Amino acid sequence: MGGETHTIRREGEVPEFWRKDNRLGGTNKPYKVNVVVSDQFSTGLKVLVVDDDVTRLRILEQMLRYHVTTCSQATIALNILREKKDCFDIVLSDARVPGMIDYKLLEHVGLETDLPIIMMSADGRTGAFVRIEALKNIWQYVVRKITL
Amino acid sequence: MERNPLQRQVAYMRRSLFDQGYLDEQFVQLEDLQDDANPNFVEEIVTLFYTDSARLIHNIEQALESRPLDFIRLDDYMHQFKGSSSSIGAKKVKNECTQFREHCSARSAEGCVRTFQQVKQEHTILRRKLETYFQLARQAGLAN
Numbered sequence: 001m002g003g004e005t006h007t008i009r010r011e012g013e014v015p016e017f018w019r020k021d022n023r024l025g026g027t028n029k030p031y032k033v034n035v036v037v038s039d040q041f042s043t044g045l046k047v048l049v050v051d052d053d054v055t056r057l058r059i060l061e062q063m064l065r066y067h068v069t070t071c072s073q074a075t076i077a078l079n080i081l082r083e084k085k086d087c088f089d090i091v092l093s094d095a096r097v098p099g100m101i102d103y104k105l106l107e108h109v110g111l112e113t114d115l116p117i118i119m120m121s122a123d124g125r126t127g128a129f130v131r132i133e134a135l136k137n138i139w140q141y142v143v144r145k146i147t148l
Numbered sequence: 149m150e151r152n153p154l155q156r157q158v159a160y161m162r163r164s165l166f167d168q169g170y171l172d173e174q175f176v177q178l179e180d181l182q183d184d185a186n187p188n189f190v191e192e193i194v195t196l197f198y199t200d201s202a203r204l205i206h207n208i209e210q211a212l213e214s215r216p217l218d219f220i221r222l223d224d225y226m227h228q229f230k231g232s233s234s235s236i237g238a239k240k241v242k243n244e245c246t247q248f249r250e251h252c253s254a255r256s257a258e259g260c261v262r263t264f265q266q267v268k269q270e271h272t273i274l275r276r277k278l279e280t281y282f283q284l285a286r287q288a289g290l291a292n
Contacts (some may be wrong), residue, residue, distance in 0.1 A: 052198070052228075053228065053231060053232050054196060054198055054200050054233070055193060055196050055197045055232050055235050055236065056231070056232070056235050058192070058193060058196055059178065059181070059193060059235055062181045062186060062189060063181055
């Protein structure tokens with residue numbers, strides 16, 4: 001029980017990335033998680049999120065809080081990336097996005113750009129839902145990698 | 149923290165939703181994302197889900213009418229629906245979706261038809277409960 005703290009420590013800064021309290025049925029007001037992003041991150045990181053589920057897309061948009069562009073079709077995503085090559089730092093995509101079969105988007109992005117791409121779901125059997133906790137862990141890892 | 153009776157009621161209702169298995173941890177994650185800039189984020193997401201899921205339900209209903217049943221297509225639709233439901237923490241709905249997909253795997257038409265009714269039922273029950281919950285929360289907030 002109790003709080004969970006994930007922090008990214010950078011020189012001269014103590015940013016709190018997120019904190020989660022595991023209490024259930026607690027206060028009337030939801031417990032606020034401050035996704036405090038250091039200035040360097042918020043100005044520097046531009047994300048293209050590709051997912052055909054509008055609910056998930058909105059959740060990710062809220063979650064990431066960076067400069068986020070959302071997109072529900074893989075072909076559109078690819079066009080965006082081709083037109084605006086330098087406008088994104090990272091691509092976040094659901095593995096099953098309409099317009100492409102499975103990992104084609106990953107393949108194209110890999111071949112045509114040097115953008116890191118995170119695939120959010122595995123195959124059909126596990127279910128393509130956003131596991132925010134898992135995503136946060138991945139994100140922390142990615143942000144570390146990008147900024148190191 | 150002193151709470152007025154309405155706030156206590158809201159907290160109690162919220163607790164019940166978790167205790168009775170309607171919602172899971174994912175819902176808490178959504179609550180965590182709510183902030184001053186988006187004070188109604190959770191309700192926004194739930195509304196978005198219910199609007200969007202109507203489309204998926206319609207697709208499944210249509211697919212269930214074709215003969216012979218296309219189990220692959222049904223499974224694909226349900227995969228999407230399950231994913232969406234999971235995003236809002238709809239635990240019971242998600243579980244029924246899993247059942248449905250098992251019947252798809254087993255190529256059981258009767259199983260699919262039957263479990264889909266249960267999926268829809270849980271889907272509706274949760275919507276009503278959440279509508280009540282959000283309404284109550286709003287009243288409690290105003291009463292502050």
